[in-house]
Amino acid sequence: MAGRLSASPPWWQNRRLVPWLVQGAVGLGILVVIAFLLGNLVRNLSAAGLLLSWRWLGQPASFDIAESLLPFNASEPYWRGLLAGLVNTLRVVGLGLIGATLLGTLVGSASFSSNGLVKRLARIYVEVIRNIPLLLQLVFWYFVVFLALPNGEAAIQLPGIVLSKSGLFLAGFEAGFHWSGPSLVDGVWQGPLRFTPEFGALLTGLVVYTGAFIAEVVRGGIAAVPKGQWEAATSLGLGPLLSLRRIIIPQALRVIVPGLNTQYISLAKNSSLAVACGYSDLYSVAETSLNQTGRAIEVIVILLAAYLAIDLAISLVMNGLNRLVQIKER
Amino acid sequence: MPFLRKLLPKLSLASTLGLALLLASCASESGGLQSQKIDLIKGRGKLICGVEGKLPGFSFLGSDGAYSGLDVDICKAVAASLLGDPSKVEYRDLNSSERFAALASGEVDLLSRNTTETLTRDAAGGNGLSFAPTTFYDGQGVMVGAGSGVKSLKDLAGKPICVESGTTTELNLADRMRELKAPYTPLKFQTGDQTYAAYLQGRCLAVTSDRSQLAAKRTNFPDPAAHLLLGEVLSKEPLTPATTNADPVWSDAVRWSVYALMQAEELGITKANVAAKLALAKANPNQADLRRFLGVEGDFGKTLGLPADFVVKEIAAVGNYGEIFDRNVGPGSKLKLDRGLNRQWSQGGLIYSPPFR
Numbered sequence: 001m002a003g004r005l006s007a008s009p010p011w012w013q014n015r016r017l018v019p020w021l022v023q024g025a026v027g028l029g030i031l032v033v034i035a036f037l038l039g040n041l042v043r044n045l046s047a048a049g050l051l052l053s054w055r056w057l058g059q060p061a062s063f064d065i066a067e068s069l070l071p072f073n074a075s076e077p078y079w080r081g082l083l084a085g086l087v088n089t090l091r092v093v094g095l096g097l098i099g100a101t102l103l104g105t106l107v108g109s110a111s112f113s114s115n116g117l118v119k120r121l122a123r124i125y126v127e128v129i130r131n132i133p134l135l136l137q138l139v140f141w142y143f144v145v146f147l148a149l150p151n152g153e154a155a156i157q158l159p160g161i162v163l164s165k166s167g168l169f170l171a172g173f174e175a176g177f178h179w180s181g182p183s184l185v186d187g188v189w190q191g192p193l194r195f196t197p198e199f200g201a202l203l204t205g206l207v208v209y210t211g212a213f214i215a216e217v218v219r220g221g222i223a224a225v226p227k228g229q230w231e232a233a234t235s236l237g238l239g240p241l242l243s244l245r246r247i248i249i250p251q252a253l254r255v256i257v258p259g260l261n262t263q264y265i266s267l268a269k270n271s272s273l274a275v276a277c278g279y280s281d282l283y284s285v286a287e288t289s290l291n292q293t294g295r296a297i298e299v300i301v302i303l304l305a306a307y308l309a310i311d312l313a314i315s316l317v318m319n320g321l322n323r324l325v326q327i328k329e330r
Numbered sequence: 331m332p333f334l335r336k337l338l339p340k341l342s343l344a345s346t347l348g349l350a351l352l353l354a355s356c357a358s359e360s361g362g363l364q365s366q367k368i369d370l371i372k373g374r375g376k377l378i379c380g381v382e383g384k385l386p387g388f389s390f391l392g393s394d395g396a397y398s399g400l401d402v403d404i405c406k407a408v409a410a411s412l413l414g415d416p417s418k419v420e421y422r423d424l425n426s427s428e429r430f431a432a433l434a435s436g437e438v439d440l441l442s443r444n445t446t447e448t449l450t451r452d453a454a455g456g457n458g459l460s461f462a463p464t465t466f467y468d469g470q471g472v473m474v475g476a477g478s479g480v481k482s483l484k485d486l487a488g489k490p491i492c493v494e495s496g497t498t499t500e501l502n503l504a505d506r507m508r509e510l511k512a513p514y515t516p517l518k519f520q521t522g523d524q525t526y527a528a529y530l531q532g533r534c535l536a537v538t539s540d541r542s543q544l545a546a547k548r549t550n551f552p553d554p555a556a557h558l559l560l561g562e563v564l565s566k567e568p569l570t571p572a573t574t575n576a577d578p579v580w581s582d583a584v585r586w587s588v589y590a591l592m593q594a595e596e597l598g599i600t601k602a603n604v605a606a607k608l609a610l611a612k613a614n615p616n617q618a619d620l621r622r623f624l625g626v627e628g629d630f631g632k633t634l635g636l637p638a639d640f641v642v643k644e645i646a647a648v649g650n651y652g653e654i655f656d657r658n659v660g661p662g663s664k665l666k667l668d669r670g671l672n673r674q675w676s677q678g679g680l681i682y683s684p685p686f687r
Contacts, residue, residue: 062508063504063516064504064513165532166533197533275495278524278528280518287427287495288518291426291427291501292501293450
């Protein structure tokens, strides 16, 4: 009797093993199909003389990039150029995320304002901006706003700040750590810190566009907190600021964070529209590389991988944040 | 990373689907009949031709809704030679970056879009195009404002220059500025419209492109006289229609349809007199050259997969090369470009058709 009880059931009834086996088999099947398709792809590409090759990445790029945080010139290899493009993309995405979050939070909160004008303005901003395609907005910001700025002597000048057609110039430390402001040399502005109109237009476009969506996410998050919570906080004797900070925002964040993730990811992807306003982002550099080398598949693979990596990184951070603000069950 | 574990199956599914689509498209492109493309065009009843669309003199969609220009006339000539009717063309406006993908994927049958012939674009290991004869020998130029004080390329050191991305001009500019050891700021735009808009708005001191294109675009500027072309020619730009390497029969048909336009000019056959020349050839058995060229005898058309009278149809539709040039970019147009290198070889130019034999 004891022997019977201790005898384990046959392997096909093992509740732990069987699911593993089934999943393993399905996974293996998928791998085989992918391997077959990849093999087929390589065979057909090599038959067409288009076998993937990455050697070109080490060859001199022989094109210039208009602006780059990484020092880059035409004699450096393609990979350096693509890296400079990636850094430019990250720069606009990073600043864009911060700007859009600030703007969105401000406008989202403003739609709960007791001031009717502020409330209406917030609604108008959201409705106008999110119903116009981003590409049009970028073209507008670049050609109608930034390129309409005066140039040279006529540029808008404030102490330490100059806004002209050739960009925004700020005072800052120059080589040798001495403070200096923007100056006009031969009719061209120069300064220690410079933002080009291309960068400005793209950043403004992304911030304004994504800000409208984030405002809606924030508004939805705050609206999702039941009115009773406000009343309960008030009845406990908490002031409006304290109840917002301790009661409302922690609950609203649970709704806001997943929505923010989506908006952040779209901002990163939308940054590839940079080419509409002449900014040298990753996509722009990749396009030039493709034009020069004819290596379409390789360049597209690099682009896909880069944008996927950026978006997965954003998701990773946001999912971590989401876990932090979720209800902790004890 | 639990989310990654959840994501991976979806990713692999998506990539599998993507690959399958890619393979399916490869499979339908390869193998099979000798001139799949010609059969396809005949079955469809029209030629799909990739053009620029916004370049006066070369390909321009006019206010009457009709395309005109030198590149467009090449499309019409090929349609006339294959289908017997120059109006059986569907035009696709393509920008510089998308043109080769559109041709390679079969979205257009013929690319007649002021495209420079280069080694990389021709090579099977590069873009894998098959180039027809060059229809316009051009060179890269630089346009600046008349009051800018810029006299040569050197004066542009450190200055922003507008250029269309995905073009040979972008690369030539980089090479020349490197030779001059002059740093500069290339502002790259995806379409010609954006490039010229940024230049006209004063963001760039100069704009660079093929000299013919600069001259053509200038005709549409608010004040054409306020813009000058610098004397320097940065490069050779043979603007050439192209097909893909995939169907050599179709490529040959296009090639000789274009040569026929040049040969017709050399022989003095024009849109006006082609009917008379045909009658002369039919009546006179001794005119062997003319009879062969116009398809009265021999089988030139058949060997190319074209009708026997393809030359007659072409010339009757658009005239010979000289007529096409004069009408679109020469004296008969707003551009008023000199024939220059585009004269017949017998007059010191580069237009030279191999013998029709």
